[in-house]
Amino acid sequence: MARSEAPVVGVLALQGDVVEHVRAFARAGATVVEVRTPADLARVDALVVPGGESTTVIRLLDRFGLTQPVRSRVAAGMPFWGTCMGMIVAAHDVAELAQPTLDLLDVTVRRNAFGRQVDSAEVPLAIPVLGAEPFPAVFIRAPWIERTGPGVETLARRDGRGVMVRQRNVLGTSFHPELTGDDRVHDYFLGMVRAARPAAASA
Numbered sequence: 001m002a003r004s005e006a007p008v009v010g011v012l013a014l015q016g017d018v019v020e021h022v023r024a025f026a027r028a029g030a031t032v033v034e035v036r037t038p039a040d041l042a043r044v045d046a047l048v049v050p051g052g053e054s055t056t057v058i059r060l061l062d063r064f065g066l067t068q069p070v071r072s073r074v075a076a077g078m079p080f081w082g083t084c085m086g087m088i089v090a091a092h093d094v095a096e097l098a099q100p101t102l103d104l105l106d107v108t109v110r111r112n113a114f115g116r117q118v119d120s121a122e123v124p125l126a127i128p129v130l131g132a133e134p135f136p137a138v139f140i141r142a143p144w145i146e147r148t149g150p151g152v153e154t155l156a157r158r159d160g161r162g163v164m165v166r167q168r169n170v171l172g173t174s175f176h177p178e179l180t181g182d183d184r185v186h187d188y189f190l191g192m193v194r195a196a197r198p199a200a201a202s203a
């Protein structure tokens with residue numbers, strides 16, 4: 001486990017919008033490591049899986065030997081955040097598709113759920129854990145959450161559908177906070193990371 005003043009956040013860098021997350025975490029005061037191998041994963045305090053293409057990334061995680069290491073770290077309490085495709089990869093299952101997942105978050109997601117006519121949209125979203133001001137949520141061919149297990153808290157909804165959930169150390173968002181200048185979700189996740197680093201501050 002990494003031991004430094006700033007939390008070390010890993011961004012899975014196999015495919016997807018990696019650079020935007022790296023910039024947002026740097027602005028929010030974290031040290032960022034791009035994760036491509038199990039050795040990279042061993043250096044980080046937390047892992048973020050960005051947006052991209054879920055079937056591709058599931059295959060790449062296997063090929064790079066990351067599937068089991070990610071599962072073990074998350075089971076041991078490492079904070080994990082999946083944005084859009086990253087949340088699909090983390091889900092228990094995907095509605096109507098026999099798509100393999102990491103099964104880190106007890107939810108069923110539906111891919112490309114908000115319709116094909118308007119593939120992307122920026123929606124002012126009420127997210128009470130981030131304060132009173134609506135969050136500018138960017139949805140790009142986004143999934144919604146169709147079922148949540150008992151330990152899962154829904155933190156935001158769009159049109160009645162869950163779009164931000166948390167289960168202990170695992171966070172999922174249907175939208176892309178890394179694509180806006182608003183870093184409140186990144187700050188919220190860094191709060192989870194700091195809370196999960198037991199002796200780091202006093203070591």
Ligand code: GLN
Pocket residue numbers: 050051052053054055083084085086088111112140141142143
């Ligand atoms: N539609 C993509 C998928 O199902 C996710 C889109 C995204 O991450 N922006 O994999």
